[in-house]
Amino acid sequence: MCTTCGCGKGETMIDGEAHEHEHGHEHVHADGTRHVHPHTHDGEHAHEHAFRPVQGHQHLHYGHGPAHTHAPGMAQGRMVQIEQDSLAKNNAYAAANRRRFAERGIFALNLVSSPGSGKTTLLVKTIAALKGRLPLAVIEGDQQTSQDAERIRATGAQAIQINTGKGCHLDAHMVGHALEKLDLPDAGVLMIENVGNLVCPAAFDLGEAHKVAILSVTEGEDKPIKYPDMFAAADLMLLNKCDLLPYLSFDVDQAIAYARRVNPKLEVIRTSATSGEGMEEWLAWITRGAAAAQEAGKR
Amino acid sequence: MHEMALAEGILQLIEDAARNQGFTSVRTVCLEIGQMSSVEPDALRFCFDAVTRDSIAAGATLEIVDTPGQGWCMQCSATVAMQALYDPCPHCGSYQVQATGGTEMRVKELEVD
Numbered sequence: 420m421c422t423t424c425g426c427g428k429g430e431t432m433i434d435g436e437a438h439e440h441e442h443g444h445e446h447v448h449a450d451g452t453r454h455v456h457p458h459t460h461d462g463e464h465a466h467e468h469a470f471r472p473v474q475g476h477q478h479l480h481y482g483h484g485p486a487h488t489h490a491p492g493m494a495q496g497r498m499v500q501i502e503q504d505s506l507a508k509n510n511a512y513a514a515a516n517r518r519r520f521a522e523r524g525i526f527a528l529n530l531v532s533s534p535g536s537g538k539t540t541l542l543v544k545t546i547a548a549l550k551g552r553l554p555l556a557v558i559e560g561d562q563q564t565s566q567d568a569e570r571i572r573a574t575g576a577q578a579i580q581i582n583t584g585k586g587c588h589l590d591a592h593m594v595g596h597a598l599e600k601l602d603l604p605d606a607g608v609l610m611i612e613n614v615g616n617l618v619c620p621a622a623f624d625l626g627e628a629h630k631v632a633i634l635s636v637t638e639g640e641d642k643p644i645k646y647p648d649m650f651a652a653a654d655l656m657l658l659n660k661c662d663l664l665p666y667l668s669f670d671v672d673q674a675i676a677y678a679r680r681v682n683p684k685l686e687v688i689r690t691s692a693t694s695g696e697g698m699e700e701w702l703a704w705i706t707r708g709a710a711a712a713q714e715a716g717k718r
Numbered sequence: 719m720h721e722m723a724l725a726e727g728i729l730q731l732i733e734d735a736a737r738n739q740g741f742t743s744v745r746t747v748c749l750e751i752g753q754m755s756s757v758e759p760d761a762l763r764f765c766f767d768a769v770t771r772d773s774i775a776a777g778a779t780l781e782i783v784d785t786p787g788q789g790w791c792m793q794c795s796a797t798v799a800m801q802a803l804y805d806p807c808p809h810c811g812s813y814q815v816q817a818t819g820g821t822e823m824r825v826k827e828l829e830v831d
Contacts, residue, residue: 498828647803
């Protein structure tokens, strides 16, 4: 993504193919005509910021004016009520994905974590354990390379790699396109491994049943309060790499307490892909979810 | 986070509204951003200016209304004020507080011509 304008044209790749439509810069002009054109990246900043903070003695206050009472200016401007979430477009794609999952009894999980938490290794072990029990496919999100999808395919499971280019998260539109390329059987499990990032993926609904946050014990126990949005958005936290606890000063109870400060309803499972700790509990959690999705799909 | 993607989402909502409601320029965009939402208002302002350049919303004033954080304290069985997702209940000190308000980021209304 261009850091001046956010333009990410041509950056998103789904299994190595460029994904370019709807990535132009379309504009509606005053006469109603629409066109798409490139824009300059020379760093110019053509207009002044129209909005400036009210400056008090000790603070800058940006939220001037009473809440919910914006009045139109003196001229003939009229007010148009929008009342929509800023992510309404993404949410509409997510709702479409969710309908597809529901109709087909598919249990979809969105795995989110920092880079290096052990998501892919845990996923590989999970696939091996579920083999023959549940059909499973994977959507892998990374900025670059298809290494993770190749690791998944080596297990025999289907995997589609989405490269977000400079993008920092998967969105529901990308996932919708990846679904077209997957031949996922009905009543299966779809694991979406998001881009390793504890910030942005929190806000983007992909149509999943649950976000599953993976926190490894080699990270700090205070990550849930440093990056609260992600732990608030998740329904389950896997505390991973627990086999390393004897070598670390990581305080498990404190980490769980911090996570539940942000999200009192968060479920927690201690896992280790290496020792197998917690794997049965995690597999049982998936199996229960998949059974509920299958049941709902029959209705 | 990703304020650029949010700014693009806001512009798409404006362009949709322009098609449906037949306006040709936008003076003011009024947003409601919860104090506990994952949006940094200053970063969003910067991105909004960049994204709306040459668009129907070019030069529009972005007015951001903060909505206060709110949560449900399970111990007090009451709605309480919160500033951050990890805040304790201001009355009983418990962390059993589930956020119920102030996490939204909405386009509320537009002033248009």
